[in-house]
Amino acid sequence: MWRRGAALLRPAGFDELGLRRALVGWMLPFLVAAMAILAALALGGVLGASALARHWQIGPAAVLTVQVPRPAVPVDGASGASRLDHAVTLLRATPGVAAARPLGEDELTDLLRPWLGTDAERMTLPLPGVVEVRLTDGAVLPADLARRLDAAVPGSLVESQGPWLRRLSALARSLQACALAALILVAGIAVAVVGVATRAGLAARREAIEIVHGLGATDGYIAARFAARITWLAALGGFLGAILALPVLAGLAWLAAPFVNTGADMAMEPGVIAALPRSLWALLPGLPLAAGLIGWVTAQLTVRRWLRQLP
Amino acid sequence: MLLCDNIGLSYAGTGQPETEVLRDVSFSVPEGAFRWLLGPSGAGKSSLLKLMYLAVRPTRGHLTILGQDIATAPRQALPLLRRRIGVIFQDFRLLSHLSAFDNVALPLRLAGRPEGPLRADVSELLRWVGLARKINQRPDELSGGEQQRVAIARAVITRPELVLADEPTGNLDDAQAERLMQLLHELNRLGTTVLVATHNDNLVNRHPAPALLLDEGRLRERG
Numbered sequence: 454m455w456r457r458g459a460a461l462l463r464p465a466g467f468d469e470l471g472l473r474r475a476l477v478g479w480m481l482p483f484l485v486a487a488m489a490i491l492a493a494l495a496l497g498g499v500l501g502a503s504a505l506a507r508h509w510q511i512g513p514a515a516v517l518t519v520q521v522p523r524p525a526v527p528v529d530g531a532s533g534a535s536r537l538d539h540a541v542t543l544l545r546a547t548p549g550v551a552a553a554r555p556l557g558e559d560e561l562t563d564l565l566r567p568w569l570g571t572d573a574e575r576m577t578l579p580l581p582g583v584v585e586v587r588l589t590d591g592a593v594l595p596a597d598l599a600r601r602l603d604a605a606v607p608g609s610l611v612e613s614q615g616p617w618l619r620r621l622s623a624l625a626r627s628l629q630a631c632a633l634a635a636l637i638l639v640a641g642i643a644v645a646v647v648g649v650a651t652r653a654g655l656a657a658r659r660e661a662i663e664i665v666h667g668l669g670a671t672d673g674y675i676a677a678r679f680a681a682r683i684t685w686l687a688a689l690g691g692f693l694g695a696i697l698a699l700p701v702l703a704g705l706a707w708l709a710a711p712f713v714n715t716g717a718d719m720a721m722e723p724g725v726i727a728a729l730p731r732s733l734w735a736l737l738p739g740l741p742l743a744a745g746l747i748g749w750v751t752a753q754l755t756v757r758r759w760l761r762q763l764p
Numbered sequence: 765m766l767l768c769d770n771i772g773l774s775y776a777g778t779g780q781p782e783t784e785v786l787r788d789v790s791f792s793v794p795e796g797a798f799r800w801l802l803g804p805s806g807a808g809k810s811s812l813l814k815l816m817y818l819a820v821r822p823t824r825g826h827l828t829i830l831g832q833d834i835a836t837a838p839r840q841a842l843p844l845l846r847r848r849i850g851v852i853f854q855d856f857r858l859l860s861h862l863s864a865f866d867n868v869a870l871p872l873r874l875a876g877r878p879e880g881p882l883r884a885d886v887s888e889l890l891r892w893v894g895l896a897r898k899i900n901q902r903p904d905e906l907s908g909g910e911q912q913r914v915a916i917a918r919a920v921i922t923r924p925e926l927v928l929a930d931e932p933t934g935n936l937d938d939a940q941a942e943r944l945m946q947l948l949h950e951l952n953r954l955g956t957t958v959l960v961a962t963h964n965d966n967l968v969n970r971h972p973a974p975a976l977l978l979d980e981g982r983l984r985e986r987g
Binding site for chain 2: 668
C-alpha cells in the first residue's frame with residue numbers, strides 16, 4: 454500500500470505535484486511509440502544487415518565452385534581416377550585452399566530445386582560435378598588455377614563469387630552502419646521529445662513545485678515524481694511502438710529469409726512470425742525498457758537542472 | 765535563533781538598475797520569542813519574510829536561522845531547514861488538486877512520517893481549526909477563511925521551531941483572527957519562535973509584543 458523510496462513513506466499514487474494533470478493524454482506515448490517503431494525498424498535493419506554480412510562473409514564469399522563436366526569419366530593416364538576426383542586432388546594441393554569438397558547428388562538437387570522445382574531429381578539431366586572450394590583466411594585465388602584445371606581436366610570451369618560478394622558484404626556493412634546511426638538518431642530525438650515534455654510539465658506545475666519545494670522537498674524527491682510519471686508514459690509508448698512494429702518486422706524478415714538461410718532452409722519457407730530472428734525477439738521487449746530508461750534519465754536531469762534556479 | 769547582520773537584498777534580472785529592497789537590516793530574535801513585523805506596503809516585510817523562509821538568499825550580510833548561516837549553507841542543507849520552519853502565506857499557497865487533508869499532511873509526508881500516526885495528527889489539527897467536516901474538500905470548495913485555516917494547519921502540523929506569518933488574518937473575520945492568534949500564542953508558549961507581519965493595528969494592540977518596524981527597506985525602530 455505504501456511506497457518506500459528515497460527514505461520517504463507516502464501513499465502509492467499520491468500526486469502532490471499534480472503531474473497526472475500536467476503530463477496527461479496520449480501525446481508523449483504517441484510520440485515515443487513513433488520513435489519506438491522507427492527504432493524497431495532500425496534495429497531490424499541492423500540485425501538483418503548483420504546477418505546478411507555474416508552469411509556472405511563466411512559463406513559464398515570465401516568459396517569458389519568448380520564445375521567438372523562428365524565427372525565420372527576417367528581421366529587420361531594410368532591412375533584411373535575420375536575427372537571429378539582428379540580435379541579435387543589438384544585443388545586440395547593448391548596453396549591457399551583450405552578445403553575442396555565435391556557436392557553430393559542431394560546437394561546438387563537442392564541447388565537446382567529453386568529453378569527446376571521439386572521434380573529436379575527425377576529429370577535425367579547431364580549434371581556436372583561441382584566442387585565447393587573454401588579458401589584459407591586472406592588467401593588469394595592463384596591466377597593460373599583455371600588454366601591448370603583446364604589442362605588437367607579439360608572443360609572444367611572455375612566460378613569465384615568473391616569480388617561481387619565482397620561488394621555485397623561491404624554494402625551490408627554500410628547498411629548496418631546506417632541502421633545503427635538511425636537508431637542513435639531516434640534515441641536522440643526521443644531524448645529531445647521527453648525533454649520538451651518534461652519542461653512543459655515543469656512550466657505547467659511551477660507553482661506546485663515551488664510550494665512543495667518551500668515545504669522542504671529535496672530536488673531528488675521532486676525529480677523522482679517527474680521521472681516516475683515520464684518513465685511510465687515513455688515505457689507505454691515504447692510498448693505500443695514495439696507491438697505496432699512487430700508485423701512489419703515479421704513481414705520483412707519473411708521476405709529476407711531466402712537470402713539469409715541456406716538452400717535447404719529456403720525450401721522450407723518458414724511462417725511470417727517464425728521468420729523473425731531470435732535476436733529480434735530478444736531485443737523487441739527491450740524497446741519499452743529503453744524508452745522508460747530514456748524517460749527516467751532525461752526527466753531526472755531536466756528537472757534537477759531546472760530546480761537549480763530555486764534557492 | 766534569528767540573527768540578521770547588515771542584511772541587504774536586491775532582485776536581479778529585471779533589466780532595470782538593481783535597487784536594494786532591504787538595506788543594512790540588523791536585528792536578532794531570541795529562541796521562543798514573539799515578534800510583530802510592521803511597516804507600510806512596500807516597506808520590505810514580505811522580502812524579509814522570504815529571506816527567513818529561504819525563498820531567497822541575502823545579497824550581502826549574514827543571516828542565521830535556527831543556527832544555520834544561510835549565506836554559506838550548501839543548497840542541499842536547505843530542505844531540512846525548511847522543514848523546521850512553518851509559513852502562513854497571505855495567499856494561502858494551497859495545492860488546488862489536493863484535499864484539505866492532503867494539503868495539511870504534505871509536510872509530514874515530505875518528512876517521511878509514517879501514515880498511521882500522520883492521519884491521526886492531521887485529523888486532530890483540522891478538527892481544531894474547525895474543518896473536521898471538510899477534510900476531503902479541495903481548496904476551491906472552501907471559503908477564503910477556510911482555506912486560510914487549512915494553510916495555518918499545514919504551517920504548524922510539523923510543530924516547527926519557527927513560524928512566519930505574512931498577513932495571516934487578511935482573509936479572516938475577527939473571530940477567526942482571534943482564534944488564529946490564540947493558536948500562535950499557544951505555539952509560542954510551547955517554545956516556537958513566531959514572527960507575524962501585519963497591517964492590522966487592532967490585532968497588534970490586542971496582542972502587545974515587541975515589534976520590528978520596516979520602512980523603505982530599512983529597520984526604523986524596535987519596539
